[in-house]
Amino acid sequence: MGIQLLIFLPLLFAITLPFNSIRVRNVVTYIYVFFLMFITLNIFLNSSAITLNFPHIYHQIFIFIDSAVLLYFLHQALKYKNKLVLLFALVQIILFGIVLLMEPSANSYDILIDSVSLVMLLVVNIIGGIIIIYALKYIASEDFKECKKNLFIAILFFFLGVMNLLVSTNNLEIFFLAFELTTLCSYILIRYRLDDLAVQNALRALWMNQIGGVAILLALIASIMYYETIYLDVLLKVVDDMFLLPISLLIIAAFVKGASIPFDRWLLGAMVAPTPVSAILHSATMVKIAPYLILKIAPAFSPMLAMLVLYFGSFVFMSASILALSKDFFKEILGYSTIALLGFMMAMAALGTEEAIQIVLILIVFHAISKALLFFQAGILEKVYHLKYLHDIDYLASRSKLVVFFVLVGFASLTLPPFGAFIGKFSSIELLSSLIEENIFYVFPLAFILLGSVFLTLLYFKVVTKLLPKTNEEFEEVEIPFTYKFTSFALVALLIGGVYVSYLYSFLGTTEIVISSVLIVVTMLMLFVVNFKNVKIVKEYNCAEKDDKELGAFYFEIPALYKSIITYSVIVLMCMILIVGVL
Amino acid sequence: MEYILILLLPIIGGLVYGVERVVRARMQNRIGPPILQPFYDMFKLLGKEPIMVNSYHIVFALMHLITLWVVVALIVLGYSLLYIIFLHLLSSLFLVLAGYSVNSVYSHIGSNRELQTIVAYEPILIFVAIGFYMIYGTFDIAIIREQSSAIGELLLLFFAFLLIVPIKLKKSPFDASEAHQEIVGGVELEFSGVFFEILYMARWIEYVFIYLLLFLFAGDNILFATVLFVTIFLLINLIDNATARVKINHLVRIVLIGGLSLSIINIVWLWI
Numbered sequence: 001m002g003i004q005l006l007i008f009l010p011l012l013f014a015i016t017l018p019f020n021s022i023r024v025r026n027v028v029t030y031i032y033v034f035f036l037m038f039i040t041l042n043i044f045l046n047s048s049a050i051t052l053n054f055p056h057i058y059h060q061i062f063i064f065i066d067s068a069v070l071l072y073f074l075h076q077a078l079k080y081k082n083k084l085v086l087l088f089a090l091v092q093i094i095l096f097g098i099v100l101l102m103e104p105s106a107n108s109y110d111i112l113i114d115s116v117s118l119v120m121l122l123v124v125n126i127i128g129g130i131i132i133i134y135a136l137k138y139i140a141s142e143d144f145k146e147c148k149k150n151l152f153i154a155i156l157f158f159f160l161g162v163m164n165l166l167v168s169t170n171n172l173e174i175f176f177l178a179f180e181l182t183t184l185c186s187y188i189l190i191r192y193r194l195d196d197l198a199v200q201n202a203l204r205a206l207w208m209n210q211i212g213g214v215a216i217l218l219a220l221i222a223s224i225m226y227y228e229t230i231y232l233d234v235l236l237k238v239v240d241d242m243f244l245l246p247i248s249l250l251i252i253a254a255f256v257k258g259a260s261i262p263f264d265r266w267l268l269g270a271m272v273a274p275t276p277v278s279a280i281l282h283s284a285t286m287v288k289i290a291p292y293l294i295l296k297i298a299p300a301f302s303p304m305l306a307m308l309v310l311y312f313g314s315f316v317f318m319s320a321s322i323l324a325l326s327k328d329f330f331k332e333i334l335g336y337s338t339i340a341l342l343g344f345m346m347a348m349a350a351l352g353t354e355e356a357i358q359i360v361l362i363l364i365v366f367h368a369i370s371k372a373l374l375f376f377q378a379g380i381l382e383k384v385y386h387l388k389y390l391h392d393i394d395y396l397a398s399r400s401k402l403v404v405f406f407v408l409v410g411f412a413s414l415t416l417p418p419f420g421a422f423i424g425k426f427s428s429i430e431l432l433s434s435l436i437e438e439n440i441f442y443v444f445p446l447a448f449i450l451l452g453s454v455f456l457t458l459l460y461f462k463v464v465t466k467l468l469p470k471t472n473e474e475f476e477e478v479e480i481p482f483t484y485k486f487t488s489f490a491l492v493a494l495l496i497g498g499v500y501v502s503y504l505y506s507f508l509g510t511t512e513i514v515i516s517s518v519l520i521v522v523t524m525l526m527l528f529v530v531n532f533k534n535v536k537i538v539k540e541y542n543c544a545e546k547d548d549k550e551l552g553a554f555y556f557e558i559p560a561l562y563k564s565i566i567t568y569s570v571i572v573l574m575c576m577i578l579i580v581g582v583l
Numbered sequence: 584m585e586y587i588l589i590l591l592l593p594i595i596g597g598l599v600y601g602v603e604r605v606v607r608a609r610m611q612n613r614i615g616p617p618i619l620q621p622f623y624d625m626f627k628l629l630g631k632e633p634i635m636v637n638s639y640h641i642v643f644a645l646m647h648l649i650t651l652w653v654v655v656a657l658i659v660l661g662y663s664l665l666y667i668i669f670l671h672l673l674s675s676l677f678l679v680l681a682g683y684s685v686n687s688v689y690s691h692i693g694s695n696r697e698l699q700t701i702v703a704y705e706p707i708l709i710f711v712a713i714g715f716y717m718i719y720g721t722f723d724i725a726i727i728r729e730q731s732s733a734i735g736e737l738l739l740l741f742f743a744f745l746l747i748v749p750i751k752l753k754k755s756p757f758d759a760s761e762a763h764q765e766i767v768g769g770v771e772l773e774f775s776g777v778f779f780e781i782l783y784m785a786r787w788i789e790y791v792f793i794y795l796l797l798f799l800f801a802g803d804n805i806l807f808a809t810v811l812f813v814t815i816f817l818l819i820n821l822i823d824n825a826t827a828r829v830k831i832n833h834l835v836r837i838v839l840i841g842g843l844s845l846s847i848i849n850i851v852w853l854w855i
Contacts, residue, residue: 397639397684416673417666429665429709433716440854443847446713450706457672458698461679465691468639468684512666515657519650519673526642535633535641540687540773554695 010161033129040125052111088210095217108231112170120167128284135276137483201269212256219249248581258290275379291345298352313347314448321455366420417516596787631776643681650674661725682770693769696760703838710846732802739849
């Protein structure tokens with residue numbers, strides 16, 4: 001029962017929201033979010049495996065919605081005269097027709113919830129919920145009609161509902177529906193501002209994501225033709241190493257959603273949307289489909305396929321980290337680091353062992369929290385301090401200690417012990433080291449991961465470079481709105497809770513966790529609480545140079561050659577994944 | 584016993600540093616300072632009036648020292664090598680943050696270069712740990728120390744490790760991150776008095792850190808460890824005296840490409 005509530009309640013919330021006044025919107029949203037979190041926790045704590053079948057009428061409705069969505073894409077393509085959108089919409093309509101004509105024989109459950117799905121539900125609803133509360137305040141300060149603001153919140157709820165459906169379904173047809181609906185949600189959210197750039201980027205996101213849709217439909221057709229099933233669990237059981245095409249195609253769909261190079265441009269283009277959209281795309285929803293899908297289908301991988309996905313993921317991890325070094329826009333840097341980390345998660349998910357699954361889950365959860373926290377800060381910088389680019393955020397430490405604190409915690413949680421991202425990296429190095437003894441080909445992914453993680457560290461420091469220096473210049477005191485502070489602190493609390501959970505599951509030894517936690521806490525206390533009184537304060541010596549110098553963050557120009565090498569390598573890897581599927 | 588050793592770490596490091604200054608002086612036909620000179624410096628610095636630019640700057644330097652101390656303590660107590668390497672990364676990052684937290688050009692350049700050297704040596708350090716893992720089946724230093732030396736199997740990784748030693752000890756040709764004549768010490772520039780002593784002491788502990796890692800190559804053979812230490816100590820100082828500084832981007836390229844190829848070849852070789 002609970003799971004149906006999780007899927008359909010957000011849709012109901014979305015329908016009831018658009019016609020309210022501001023005050024009702026605020027109160028109602030808080031209640032809705034609280035409700036969603038409550039149900040999720042209830043499901044998480046009470047149940048093991050849930051299975052369920054939808055009545056026949058639901059399937060009819062689903063097919064109707066599917067057709068409606070595809071027709072809407074077609075309509076948008078014609079409206080904006082976009083050939084790529086048109087092409088993929090038409091291809092999808094034809095393929096979808098073929099799928100409907102075919103009659104698979106094997107049956108199973110429509111809804112099947114395992115431990116991976118449970119963790120995903122937790123991420124979607126809890127972190128998604130916090131983001132919606134943040135969005136409430138953010139959107140209130142935008143310059144739109146009230147009705148449109150209500151719509152924004154409504155779509156976010158709708159998005160959560162769709163994600164709940166996506167992570168709990170076992171039926172590939174329903175999975176396709178949910179997949180298309182997430183594409184639709186992201187399309188609407190990205191073009192929310194409706195200026196030229198927003199529309200253009202939204203259309204790009206649309207056609208790229210439609211490639212994923214095409215891949216899923218082809219996977220469906222292949223699966224029905226050779227294995228007579230549309231159910232994932234059946235497919236995983238009967239699939240034969242000689243014909244892995246459905247699996248390969250699903251992998252491609254995952255790459256698209258995960259914005260892996262060469263599909264990275266849609267996620268970066270999504271930056272034009274209001275910041276909560278980035279927060280929700282990067283942390284709780286959308287891109288997390290990628291590692292989730294790979295985790296689900298990994299049991300069916302042949303050793304060759306697993307190795308290829310591992311190579312692809314770790315290579316993307318390294319390349320995206322390098323590409324990010326040349327960026328100067330806070331949100332863009334966060335975007336590339338998402339792409340990189342998703343590559344990493346997919347690589348680990350491909351290994352498919354018990355330990356690898358745990359690593360990926362912990363990465364999914366912590367990455368969601370950290371990214372949400374960092375995007376919240378990007379939003380605060382934009383709304384409260386009117387800062388967008390890295391070179392503008394000089395002297396932030398003198399303006400707002402709180403934001404600096406959150407940014408530091410956010411980056412620390414992506415790199416340092418005892419936080420989850422570190423644990424993921426640490427455990428995966430251990431895991432790969434033990435695998436090397438069996439197969440030497442693991443050594444290159446390992447090298448990619450090591451290089452990628454140092455480049456990522458370098459990247460995070462690029463942001464920190466200009467954060468810390470203080471100045472005697474007086475800045476106006478600006479109060480950060482309560483909602484922003486509250487949601488950010490909630491995420492910090494989740495981070496700390498996560499450390500406790502990883503302690504319970506003993507991913508790291510007790511001493512290791514305690515030592516690093518103490519070091520981090522002591523640093524934070526000394527930075528933000530302790531005052532050095534009896535020490536004389538002087539200006540920088542700077543070798544007594546008199547001229548004023550403007551400090552900048554470091555900058556790397558990535559040669560075009562490297563970029564094309566990266567693109568071609570990933571395309572070759574993708575082709576190999578497809579070829580392995582057929583052979 | 585171990586705990587006393589941990590408490591005395593800065594003193595041991597200071598002595599090594601003092602001896603090194605004498606050795607270097609002798610190589611240049613100078614007499615050099617007394618061996619206890621680092622400690623005389625310390626007392627002088629401690630007696631000065633405390634002056635700071637801002638509190639972040641000081642806090643990060645202090646955390647750099649504390650973390651480094653913890654790192655070496657964990658090596659002495661025999662914890663996981665992989666974890667120790669990451670914790671050491673944290674201590675280096677504190678130093679970088681200290682450099683970034685003041686509004687000074689040289690300090691920033693120093694931090695930038697420090698970061699670049701981290702990019703260069705960090706993957707190789709982890710590969711060294713992986714090499715040990717492949718030989719002994721564990722990252723635990725306590726266990727590695729009880730086994731016989733594996734320097735024969737890990738020869739190429741040992742050479743890769745030797746590339747890192749001058750970086751960490753700020754020795755020519757790989758001392759671009761400090762480069763006294765060029766960026767006036769980089770991160771160190773804005774520190775003075777007792778706070779400069781913090782960095783000074785951290786450097787002594789860095790000496791202990793790098794030589795303790797070196798001992799791992801000797802396994803349980805104490806005599807071999809001593810020989811290794813003396814040889815490498817003399818070799819590093821000889822090279823320091825004999826070579827000129829390499830530019831930072833060349834440093835990254837040499838260490839990263841050279842070190843990584845050595846590491847990977849070694850690991851492939853181990854597998855075969």
